[in-house]
Amino acid sequence: MMQITFHGAAREVTGSLHLIEVDSQRVALDCGLFQGRRRESDAKNRTFPFDAARLDAVILSHAHIDHSGRLPLLARQGFDGTVYSTAATRDLCAIMLADSAHIQEEDAKFLTKRLHKKRPGAEPPVDPLYESRDAADVLRLFHTVSLNRPFRVTSSLTAQFHEAGHMLGSAGVTLTYANGRQPPVTLVFSGDIGRFEMPILRNPAALPECDYLICESTYGGRKTQSNVDLKERLEAVIKETFERGGKVIIPAFSVGRTQTLVYFIHQLMEAGRLKDVPVYIDSPLSIDATEVFRLHPDCFDAEARRFNSRTGDMLGGGCCTYVRDVEDSKAINRRRRPCVVISASGMCENGRILHHLKNNVTSPKNTVLIVGFQGQHTLGRRIVEREKHLKILGEKLPLRAQVVVLNGFSAHADRDELRRLTQPLARRVKRAFLVHGEIDQMEKMTATMREDGFVDVSAPETGTTVPLNGGASSPG
Numbered sequence: 001m002m003q004i005t006f007h008g009a010a011r012e013v014t015g016s017l018h019l020i021e022v023d024s025q026r027v028a029l030d031c032g033l034f035q036g037r038r039r040e041s042d043a044k045n046r047t048f049p050f051d052a053a054r055l056d057a058v059i060l061s062h063a064h065i066d067h068s069g070r071l072p073l074l075a076r077q078g079f080d081g082t083v084y085s086t087a088a089t090r091d092l093c094a095i096m097l098a099d100s101a102h103i104q105e106e107d108a109k110f111l112t113k114r115l116h117k118k119r120p121g122a123e124p125p126v127d128p129l130y131e132s133r134d135a136a137d138v139l140r141l142f143h144t145v146s147l148n149r150p151f152r153v154t155s156s157l158t159a160q161f162h163e164a165g166h167m168l169g170s171a172g173v174t175l176t177y178a179n180g181r182q183p184p185v186t187l188v189f190s191g192d193i194g195r196f197e198m199p200i201l202r203n204p205a206a207l208p209e210c211d212y213l214i215c216e217s218t219y220g221g222r223k224t225q226s227n228v229d230l231k232e233r234l235e236a237v238i239k240e241t242f243e244r245g246g247k248v249i250i251p252a253f254s255v256g257r258t259q260t261l262v263y264f265i266h267q268l269m270e271a272g273r274l275k276d277v278p279v280y281i282d283s284p285l286s287i288d289a290t291e292v293f294r295l296h297p298d299c300f301d302a303e304a305r306r307f308n309s310r311t312g313d314m315l316g317g318g319c320c321t322y323v324r325d326v327e328d329s330k331a332i333n334r335r336r337r338p339c340v341v342i343s344a345s346g347m348c349e350n351g352r353i354l355h356h357l358k359n360n361v362t363s364p365k366n367t368v369l370i371v372g373f374q375g376q377h378t379l380g381r382r383i384v385e386r387e388k389h390l391k392i393l394g395e396k397l398p399l400r401a402q403v404v405v406l407n408g409f410s411a412h413a414d415r416d417e418l419r420r421l422t423q424p425l426a427r428r429v430k431r432a433f434l435v436h437g438e439i440d441q442m443e444k445m446t447a448t449m450r451e452d453g454f455v456d457v458s459a460p461e462t463g464t465t466v467p468l469n470g471g472a473s474s475p476g
Contacts, residue, residue, distance in 0.1 A: 033069025053078030061191030062170035088169025165194030217437030221444025246365030426453035
């Protein structure tokens with residue numbers, strides 16, 4: 001018998017975790033961190049709804065923290081099975097989980113200090129969710145598998161990765177359960193699906209035929225702005241800002257978005273369309289992530305491979321300066337001449353980007369270029385909404401810089417792209433489950449899939465268990 005229980009990203013976006021049970025063995029699809037309001041997320045993150053030591057394996061779709069971020073906690077609580085992933089996902093996890101562990105440790109120190117300040121000696125120290133050694137421990141459990149190569153997970157369960165096009169190394173997975181007594185059952189987990197014709201990465205592969213489908217729905221009801229002219233719009237922003245004698249400050253996610261920006265700028269320089277443009281990548285995690293990109297040109301699309309071959313390094317120092325040292329970072333803000341600064345974090349909540357914003361938002365010569373989604377209540381969202389004053393590093397500053405938002409950089413497939421991938425499966429799939437989305441997006445995607453001929457589409461609640469034999473769901 002095969003069944004699935006939805007334990008994360010169920011009617012929400014973060015915390016991806018789905019438990020597959022076959023016969024007497026247990027396999028998790030992803031093991032992601034819940035993100036959002038601190039207290040609520042922390043409570044959800046600290047415990048698993050199953051015994052971690054009894055889990056046999058994890059199949060990891062990609063390295064983003066909302067899919068991988070609780071793997072160190074899993075190891076801390078006794079898991080010693082195998083984590084299956086692509087090689088690029090494993091290499092990105094090596095840096096991203098270490099960074100996540102550092103954040104957990106620093107947050108715990110901060111909260112402990114704040115508690116002791118309020119009630120000295122009355123409260124025990126706050127334990128981090130996990131520590132750096134836990135992140136190192138779980139990396140030893142990884143086993144990497146190439147795309148399109150079947151591998152055995154348990155005695156009765158095989159799996160195969162396919163290209164998801166969402167980030168470097170990302171993959172969807174097909175699971176096939178065969179016990180020799182009944183017809184095989186196939187389940188496809190989409191992982192996060194990327195967009196078509198995005199730079200650097202290959203397009204998402206067609207979703208394999210299956211009996212059951214678990215599909216992400218992040219933008220299941222939304223049409224995203226075209227990505228066709230992103231490079232040209234980036235060029236225009238840089239040129240217009242430089243003509244004013246200003247700086248372009250770009251908050252960017254360290255993995256994926258930063259590399260795309262560098263790639264575009266390098267192409268513009270090679271074509272002679274941008275000249276004498278100093279570009280600084282000021283983020284240690286971005287530097288580490290770029291090194292992982294360099295290790296995996298096998299993940300690039302044909303255009304990126306050609307450009308990489310022609311230039312010797314499409315993300316190389318020839319087109320920009322990578323800044324790791326803190327003093328070198330400070331020196332950028334003492335620079336008075338025009339330049340481009342790409343720094344993390346992408347939503348302007350922490351990291352070196354705060355110092356660059358503090359030093360540049362008050363001048364109308366400068367531009368703050370937003371290239372990613374900005375969550376509610378973040379500094380990035382306040383910039384997008386062009387609030388008159390911003391509180392940055394404890395100081396209230398007037399926002400006089402130009403603010404430009406370039407949509408289209410999203411790494412998630414939109415409504416039409418998801419439909420393009422799911423529609424061919426409508427007649428074969430017995431049941432489809434939508435995950436990793438806000439409820440309004442799930443509802444719109446459900447309506448679209450039913451219109452396309454899917455017989456049974458649902459958005460399971462957390463804890464819902466479904467036997468994968470056509471039976472009805474029951475609370476877990």
